[in-house]
Amino acid sequence: MTQLKINGVNQSIDVEPDTPLLWVLRDHLDLTGTKFGCGEGLCGACTVHLDGEAVRSCQTLIGDIAGSDVTTIDAISTKASQAIQAAWQELQVPQCGYCQSGQIMSATALLTETPKPSPQDIDDAMGGNVCRCATYARIRKAVHRAAELMEA
Amino acid sequence: MLNFIDNIDPQTLARELGLEQPLAQTRRGFLKLSGGAGLGLVVGFGVTAAPAGSAETTVPVNRFVEIDSEGLVFVISKHLDKGQGSATGLATLVADELDASIEQVHVRFAPADAARYKNLAFGMQGTGGSTAMANSFIQYRQAGAAARLALVKAAAAKWQVPESEIQVSAGQVSHSSGKSSDFGALASMAATQTLPEKVELKTPDQWVYIGKSFPRVDAKNKSSGAPRTYGMDFKIDNMVHAMVARPPRWGAVYKSMDMTAAKSVKGFIDARPGPTGVVVFADNTWAAKKARDAITIEWDFAASENRSSDQLFSQYRTLAEQSGPIAHRHGDAETALGKAAKTVEATYEFPFLAHAPMEPLDITIHAEADRVQIWTGSQLQTIDQMVVAGIFDLKPHQVHIETLWAGGSFGRRAIYNAEYSAEAAHVSRVWGKSQPIKIVWTREDDIKGGYYRPMYIHKVKAGVDADGRLSGWHHRIVGQSIFTGTSFESFVVKDGIDHSSYEGTGDTTYDIADMTIELHSPKVGVPTLWWRSVGHSHTAYVMETMVDQLAQKAGRDAVEFRLELLKNDPRKAAVLKLAAEKSGWGGVLPKGHGRGVAVHKSFNSYVAEVAEVQMQADGTVKVVQVTAAVDCGVPINPDNIRAQVEGGIGYGLGAILRNEITLTDGQVDQGNFDTYEPLRIGDMPEIEVHIVPSNEAPTGIGEPGTPPIGPAVANAIRAATGKNPNRLPFTKQGFA
Ligand code: FES
Ligand code: FES
Numbered sequence: 001m002t003q004l005k006i007n008g009v010n011q012s013i014d015v016e017p018d019t020p021l022l023w024v025l026r027d028h029l030d031l032t033g034t035k036f037g038c039g040e041g042l043c044g045a046c047t048v049h050l051d052g053e054a055v056r057s058c059q060t061l062i063g064d065i066a067g068s069d070v071t072t073i074d075a076i077s078t079k080a081s082q083a084i085q086a087a088w089q090e091l092q093v094p095q096c097g098y099c100q101s102g103q104i105m106s107a108t109a110l111l112t113e114t115p116k117p118s119p120q121d122i123d124d125a126m127g128g129n130v131c132r133c134a135t136y137a138r139i140r141k142a143v144h145r146a147a148e149l150m151e152a
Numbered sequence: 153m154l155n156f157i158d159n160i161d162p163q164t165l166a167r168e169l170g171l172e173q174p175l176a177q178t179r180r181g182f183l184k185l186s187g188g189a190g191l192g193l194v195v196g197f198g199v200t201a202a203p204a205g206s207a208e209t210t211v212p213v214n215r216f217v218e219i220d221s222e223g224l225v226f227v228i229s230k231h232l233d234k235g236q237g238s239a240t241g242l243a244t245l246v247a248d249e250l251d252a253s254i255e256q257v258h259v260r261f262a263p264a265d266a267a268r269y270k271n272l273a274f275g276m277q278g279t280g281g282s283t284a285m286a287n288s289f290i291q292y293r294q295a296g297a298a299a300r301l302a303l304v305k306a307a308a309a310k311w312q313v314p315e316s317e318i319q320v321s322a323g324q325v326s327h328s329s330g331k332s333s334d335f336g337a338l339a340s341m342a343a344t345q346t347l348p349e350k351v352e353l354k355t356p357d358q359w360v361y362i363g364k365s366f367p368r369v370d371a372k373n374k375s376s377g378a379p380r381t382y383g384m385d386f387k388i389d390n391m392v393h394a395m396v397a398r399p400p401r402w403g404a405v406y407k408s409m410d411m412t413a414a415k416s417v418k419g420f421i422d423a424r425p426g427p428t429g430v431v432v433f434a435d436n437t438w439a440a441k442k443a444r445d446a447i448t449i450e451w452d453f454a455a456s457e458n459r460s461s462d463q464l465f466s467q468y469r470t471l472a473e474q475s476g477p478i479a480h481r482h483g484d485a486e487t488a489l490g491k492a493a494k495t496v497e498a499t500y501e502f503p504f505l506a507h508a509p510m511e512p513l514d515i516t517i518h519a520e521a522d523r524v525q526i527w528t529g530s531q532l533q534t535i536d537q538m539v540v541a542g543i544f545d546l547k548p549h550q551v552h553i554e555t556l557w558a559g560g561s562f563g564r565r566a567i568y569n570a571e572y573s574a575e576a577a578h579v580s581r582v583w584g585k586s587q588p589i590k591i592v593w594t595r596e597d598d599i600k601g602g603y604y605r606p607m608y609i610h611k612v613k614a615g616v617d618a619d620g621r622l623s624g625w626h627h628r629i630v631g632q633s634i635f636t637g638t639s640f641e642s643f644v645v646k647d648g649i650d651h652s653s654y655e656g657t658g659d660t661t662y663d664i665a666d667m668t669i670e671l672h673s674p675k676v677g678v679p680t681l682w683w684r685s686v687g688h689s690h691t692a693y694v695m696e697t698m699v700d701q702l703a704q705k706a707g708r709d710a711v712e713f714r715l716e717l718l719k720n721d722p723r724k725a726a727v728l729k730l731a732a733e734k735s736g737w738g739g740v741l742p743k744g745h746g747r748g749v750a751v752h753k754s755f756n757s758y759v760a761e762v763a764e765v766q767m768q769a770d771g772t773v774k775v776v777q778v779t780a781a782v783d784c785g786v787p788i789n790p791d792n793i794r795a796q797v798e799g800g801i802g803y804g805l806g807a808i809l810r811n812e813i814t815l816t817d818g819q820v821d822q823g824n825f826d827t828y829e830p831l832r833i834g835d836m837p838e839i840e841v842h843i844v845p846s847n848e849a850p851t852g853i854g855e856p857g858t859p860p861i862g863p864a865v866a867n868a869i870r871a872a873t874g875k876n877p878n879r880l881p882f883t884k885q886g887f888a
Contacts, residue, residue, distance in 0.1 A: 027393075039824075040826070104375060133235045134836065138798070
């Protein structure tokens with residue numbers, strides 16, 4: 001039994017300790033906003049915030065994170081995430097959309113740390129998030145746009 | 153993909169697909185299903201549930217438009233939206249004629265029912281070949297116009313005023329007397345109105361949304377991780393999870409297994425051999441994966457494809473030296489080449505490519521005695537129905553498909569043999585109980601799963617005469633036929649020649665007087681499939697790098713040389729000129745930079761791209777800027793056209809830079825995004841897309857942005873270095 005907080009709610013999770021957080025979220029808690037893309041930490045589709053930091057939930061074992069505070073795309077609502085989500089819609093970023101939960105979680109973490117990111121900051125922070133539809137050009141623009149929205 | 157269906161004989165299609173009655177050909181040359189009983193696919197089309205969380209019901213005003221009591225409009229999409237934006241495109245067409253407001257329009261996917269929801273270009277329900285807008289442009293506007301007229305008639309009856317005095321604008325129906333209503337209050341009455349057979353459509357000057365970038369109907373859900381969006385998110389009570397351990401080589405046969413270690417995995421239920429591999433059943437996805445990893449399986453490789461891709465390539469190279477069956481010939485290439493003052497000869501090698509859509513394949517199936525329900529991002533619903541019905545010995549109409557949004561496809565979900573749906577049917581039979589089963593593919597299953605873009609070799613010789621004009625083109629292609637051995641073979645393969653292997657060469661609109669295309673189609677046991685832009689994914693590369701080298705040989709500018717060859721194709725010439733002009737073609741570049749151009753027509757659309765590259769100190773290339781120009785007829789949604797061209801460029805660029813599937817003794821060497829490394833944000837160039845205004849009928853846009861990027865970048869590399877990247881991916885020659 002692992003105790004932790006997910007999206008502000010205390011949860012007791014009764015699964016094998018080597019179960020990745022990704023599958024706890026998706027299969028056990030029905031929080032399907034976090035996506036499975038590679039299962040190996042290579043694509044970022046499964047990105048969540050663990051104690052405020054962007055992590056790959058497919059590489060985060062539930063047994064290792066007892067007592068932590070997890071936020072997922074399903075519930076995130078900070079100044080940065082709101083700006084990011086608004087910019088994503090304004091610039092019509094998503095195509096198939098399957099990568100975008102992870103993109104948004106990574107971009108939110110970036111803007112929370114670095115409210116005015118440089119193009120290089122964006123490439124660095126978002127380099128682990130694959131988009132097979134190649135929406136990257138819009139992702140860059142939308143992160144800059146979100147930074148503006150946050151200032152306003 | 154599937155653009156071949158225009159040429160199919162309907163009787164043959166009916167027979168091959170096992171339809172109960174033949175299809176009839178209509179005047180317009182489209183395939184049409186005969187009568188309501190034709191397919192036996194009549195599905196009740198009653199009141200449908202509104203989006204999750206609401207108990208509202210909707211009224212079908214016609215088969216493509218439903219309106220609920222709140223006034224929300226639901227456009228019923230016959231096409232799968234896998235990112236290409238077709239749902240928004242169809243919504244735009246309906247909303248425009250209906251005079252709905254942007255906010256009130258939503259989209260739902262149609263049930264599998266070819267009689268009502270066929271692709272008019274295919275004669276069956278399905279999405280592909282960049283046909284969604286082309287085949288729906290009139291149909292969905294008519295649906296919107298009919299719904300509008302029904303609302304007008306309902307309002308006129310309710311208010312006892314003449315129809316001609318009723319106005320509809322931004323979702324409101326009103327009369328000069330001051331009476332007004334939203335759509336919701338009129339919906340039930342509207343549904344019962346008798347309408348004339350033909351309703352009038354707006355003229356282009358009356359359009360309110362077409363041509364104006366209607367916002368994506370899915371942008372909000374896809375920016376917030378909305379539940380129950382993709383097949384991967386689907387869940388239903390009492391569901392069993394399954395993964396399949398498929399054989400490591402194609403054609404291998406199951407011998408035995410040891411599941412001792414799997415038994416200690418919590419949540420593991422059972423493992424049983426099935427027709428496509430060993431099926432592992434479990435309580436949840438992770439348990440299925442862990443148990444699958446713990447099972448050892450013995451396979452019989454006696455009849456499997458055990459060759460390496462290196463062996464295949466050396467066999468292909470030998471074939472490339474031998475003359476082969478003629479796929480296309482006009483004029484006399486031999487004589488023209490004999491007269492040429494200068495010639496260019498080149499051999500190109502293209503690897504197998506995986507589609508690797510972001511969402512790995514998944515499907516949920518529930519088989520009952522006389523009804524099968526499937527939930528997945530189905531791309532060829534009619535084929536899925538036919539094949540699954542056959543496995544259960546049911547009629548196709550007994551197979552129900554709820555189509556969900558798909559996290560990409562690029563061709564992978566449009567499978568001529570219903571591959572993964574058929575597998576789900578088998579898994580369900582292996583399970584034996586009437587219980588929903590969800591089958592999830594891992595990324596490794598996807599990358600190793602086959603259905604690749606085939607490997608090809610092209611060997612070309614072409615010349616220019618003393619005046620610098622093109623003189624003779626001889627082109628030999630070696631590569632697996634996608635269609636041979638499939639149920640579509642008879643439609644596409646004529647006398648052993650698969651049109652999809654050489655499309656984009658012999659049918660070029662360049663004014664080449666003497667041209668011969670030969671095609672060898674060796675048989676290989678690796679399943680292949682259309683991959684975003686199908687044959688154009690390799691033919692455009694060869695055509696456009698060859699033309700570029702010929703221009704260079706002739707001492708001519710690459711754009712000017714092409715324009716001279718495009719006298720008979722003004723639309724292609726126009727996109728080329730526009731891309732050249734916007735890119736500053738001919739202007740001075742910083743040292744170490746190069747610029748290259750390519751223009752190609754595919755899916756009836758024209759795209760030109762100018763790429764600027766910066767060579768790095770280590771010899772690799774960075775693509776810094778791409779300027780594209782596109783003509784796809786009436787630009788229904790300019791922003792989506794730009795998005796598709798941007799994405800098409802990125803998709804093609806990733807493949808050209810570093811993607812290849814290789815085999816060692818028949819086993820795929822790649823498995824995940826470390827060995828099949830996708831394009832990442834740092835690789836993405838700045839992209840500008842310019843759209844040629846047009847009143848022509850709309851044509852494809854999901855695929856046509858992809859073919860020109862490879863040759864544009866290759867031409868830029870040659871401009872910068874003098875070297876030809878003829879072996880793909882670029883990693884092979886150190887350019888990536
Ligand atoms: S699914 Fe976790 S990084 Fe890809
Ligand atoms: S939007 Fe399709 S993978 Fe990113």
